[in-house]
Amino acid sequence: MLKHKNYLFIIFFILLITILPFTIHNSGDIYESQEINQNSVGYYQSTTCNISLSEVYFSNLGNERTIKYNANNYAGIECFGKVTGLDVVNNIYIVSIGTNSSLTFVIQIFVWGLLIKFIKKGPAFRKLTNPWLLILLPVLFTLQQLSEKRFYLQENKYFSESLNLNNYYLLTILFIFYLFFIYLSENTQNRIPYFINYLPFSFIFVGTFNGFNLNIYALILTFYGAFFLFNGGLRTTFNKVYLVLSFFWLLSERDIITYFDTDKIRGLINSSNNYPSFLFWIILFGLILNGSYFFIKNSQIDFNLIKINLLISGSLMMVFGLLGATSSLFNFFNFLFFGQNKRGIQTLDSVAGNTWRGFSASAESSGEFFGFILVFYFLCLFFKKSSFQYLDLLFLPFIFFGLFKSNNMAALLSAVAMILIVIINKFVMDNKKKLYIFALIIVILITVCIFIFGNLGYPYSSLLLYESTLHSNLYEDDTNYQKTIYVTEFFDQEDLGTLFKIREPGKISSTLQLLVDVYEQGFDIPFVPNIVSIISLISIIINRTEMWGIFIAKYSPSPIEVLFGNGPYQFNNYLYSHEVRLDLPDEKLLSLFLPHSSLLDLYVFFGSVGVMIVFSILYKTYSNKHLDRTNIYLLSYLIINLLKSDSILYMNSLMLILITFGALYRKIDSKYD
Numbered sequence: 001m002l003k004h005k006n007y008l009f010i011i012f013f014i015l016l017i018t019i020l021p022f023t024i025h026n027s028g029d030i031y032e033s034q035e036i037n038q039n040s041v042g043y044y045q046s047t048t049c050n051i052s053l054s055e056v057y058f059s060n061l062g063n064e065r066t067i068k069y070n071a072n073n074y075a076g077i078e079c080f081g082k083v084t085g086l087d088v089v090n091n092i093y094i095v096s097i098g099t100n101s102s103l104t105f106v107i108q109i110f111v112w113g114l115l116i117k118f119i120k121k122g123p124a125f126r127k128l129t130n131p132w133l134l135i136l137l138p139v140l141f142t143l144q145q146l147s148e149k150r151f152y153l154q155e156n157k158y159f160s161e162s163l164n165l166n167n168y169y170l171l172t173i174l175f176i177f178y179l180f181f182i183y184l185s186e187n188t189q190n191r192i193p194y195f196i197n198y199l200p201f202s203f204i205f206v207g208t209f210n211g212f213n214l215n216i217y218a219l220i221l222t223f224y225g226a227f228f229l230f231n232g233g234l235r236t237t238f239n240k241v242y243l244v245l246s247f248f249w250l251l252s253e254r255d256i257i258t259y260f261d262t263d264k265i266r267g268l269i270n271s272s273n274n275y276p277s278f279l280f281w282i283i284l285f286g287l288i289l290n291g292s293y294f295f296i297k298n299s300q301i302d303f304n305l306i307k308i309n310l311l312i313s314g315s316l317m318m319v320f321g322l323l324g325a326t327s328s329l330f331n332f333f334n335f336l337f338f339g340q341n342k343r344g345i346q347t348l349d350s351v352a353g354n355t356w357r358g359f360s361a362s363a364e365s366s367g368e369f370f371g372f373i374l375v376f377y378f379l380c381l382f383f384k385k386s387s388f389q390y391l392d393l394l395f396l397p398f399i400f401f402g403l404f405k406s407n408n409m410a411a412l413l414s415a416v417a418m419i420l421i422v423i424i425n426k427f428v429m430d431n432k433k434k435l436y437i438f439a440l441i442i443v444i445l446i447t448v449c450i451f452i453f454g455n456l457g458y459p460y461s462s463l464l465l466y467e468s469t470l471h472s473n474l475y476e477d478d479t480n481y482q483k484t485i486y487v488t489e490f491f492d493q494e495d496l497g498t499l500f501k502i503r504e505p506g507k508i509s510s511t512l513q514l515l516v517d518v519y520e521q522g523f524d525i526p527f528v529p530n531i532v533s534i535i536s537l538i539s540i541i542i543n544r545t546e547m548w549g550i551f552i553a554k555y556s557p558s559p560i561e562v563l564f565g566n567g568p569y570q571f572n573n574y575l576y577s578h579e580v581r582l583d584l585p586d587e588k589l590l591s592l593f594l595p596h597s598s599l600l601d602l603y604v605f606f607g608s609v610g611v612m613i614v615f616s617i618l619y620k621t622y623s624n625k626h627l628d629r630t631n632i633y634l635l636s637y638l639i640i641n642l643l644k645s646d647s648i649l650y651m652n653s654l655m656l657i658l659i660t661f662g663a664l665y666r667k668i669d670s671k672y673d
Helices: 002-022 038-046 053-058 101-118 131-147 149-155 168-187 192-203 216-230 237-249 275-297 303-326 328-337 363-383 392-406 409-427 431-456 463-470 480-492 496-503 510-521 531-541 545-554 559-564 572-576 598-623 629-642 651-662
Strands: 066-072 083-089 092-098
Touching: 002 101, 002 328, 038 083, 066 328, 101 168, 101 216, 101 328, 131 149, 131 168, 131 216, 131 275, 168 216, 192 275, 192 303, 192 363, 192 651, 216 275, 216 651, 237 275, 237 559, 237 598, 275 651, 303 328, 303 363, 303 392, 363 392, 363 409, 363 629, 363 651, 392 409, 409 431, 409 629, 463 480, 463 510, 463 531, 463 545, 480 496, 496 510, 510 531, 510 545, 531 545, 545 572, 559 598, 598 629, 629 651
Parallel strands: 066 092
Antiparallel strands: 083 092
């Protein structure tokens, strides 16, 4: 009973420190909130930092006008929780609320740190306190502020890059990091084995700090990773290979002018293109991987608890997503309290007529998560002796509805495929019958693909190249319409050599040139299409032709980058090293154009060598017949979806992938000593 009272007190305290700053106001001041309308716009603009969020909200209950609350990170601490402006855009009244990044950072790290108290305790591990860690890690994360100063200059009015004792901004950040790592060392020692069972809640508590290009899970994993390195981890093969790759990454060209707007992948991407920030992300990603290894090695997995937590977290995603879509106030607090990368969608309507991302920053990643929940739930029923509970009926409709709203057909079909494979392996005992069934399925799929490919013919076999060419810098002096006519004529005549080598030499990216060369070589083997044609067909089937076409048009890597990539979570060279003119409407030109494939993300980050290393690890994994089949199914589901999504760019999805893979090799009784 005392334990439950402590939890209730923590919950109450968290809600208090989260909501209270937005309700404080001076009852004796002369500034009162007014009904929001066209006449009160000037009033709110002239009385900034005096009226609290709660005042303006309650005074506008019943107001039928569309009101939205936006976070103003650049406001000073004195304006925290108060109205800093009111604007009208397309009949939508946008109320700006002060959310100074420094103060929000303190609140968020305090609140999320307290949530660790809810994780089950176990036997104490070896003490994690290390004086060097408590010095080096706070310095590392404070220096990130300087290496990505363009990002932080836009987010915090108090930011200063001066390296002296009078820079209270950096000293405060350093001190908060220091306290947090002390807190981790003292409060995680007897909880480490059970962290993995609460991973599903990272899809609710996304953990990205407001106004920071940083995520709390990165802090936690780097702490574990650094501790592992300080205790012999540097001698592992992985870290030796990582050091070699780091050397080649540092040889890639750096252009300090370019800046990457982090947008919805904030918290796990390098915003700047200079060597200090580049070095920070190399160190950070290496520590995250080492931390994940340490984390998995010492875990005690409880499949039934994970199943329950998956159902709860998936349902809460839908509940808070729906609340945020119907209430701008909930949407505002969802963003701050849960640390979203990007504000949840503020409508119940689908985007572009099909997808609804709800609480998540990405409809694709949310769809994958909902599908993962269903596959995991099904596997628990079949293999982990987890019985069906009537309480599950409360959660499962939310999961199905979330998968439906995300409109992620790849997640749905791959989930169904995994479940069918499990059923076949479970109930068909004869290995020959299994072989016949799977062979029949493969033959049907190949036949369908050949039929589609044969009927589509040349225009579709080269559609990916055609789309890439439209987004290239060819015919730069002509309009997009004229360029489309010229390019179409060459493709219709199957005369790509003239288009790329004679008429417009040097105008296309090295990636596009390579694919054109491979495509024009062709094969003389009947019924064996060109590899470029196969990729083009796949892009058509999974609706990725335009996105992959833009990637091919943009990416023009150097020889070193082809082999070793640009480095972990570095997109600047991909986006800005080759000039293109996108064939898109004006309103879409400023959008974030990600590769829309985690395989392409890996290629940009780690090059062909890195991709081959990943494939060799996967080959070794699937060749090992002694591994847990349950996790093999889960890993297969994630890999299938990674081919068409950028999920590795989100911290929670990355952790899900790493831990699902790592759990395959984890010894049940493994313990750090």
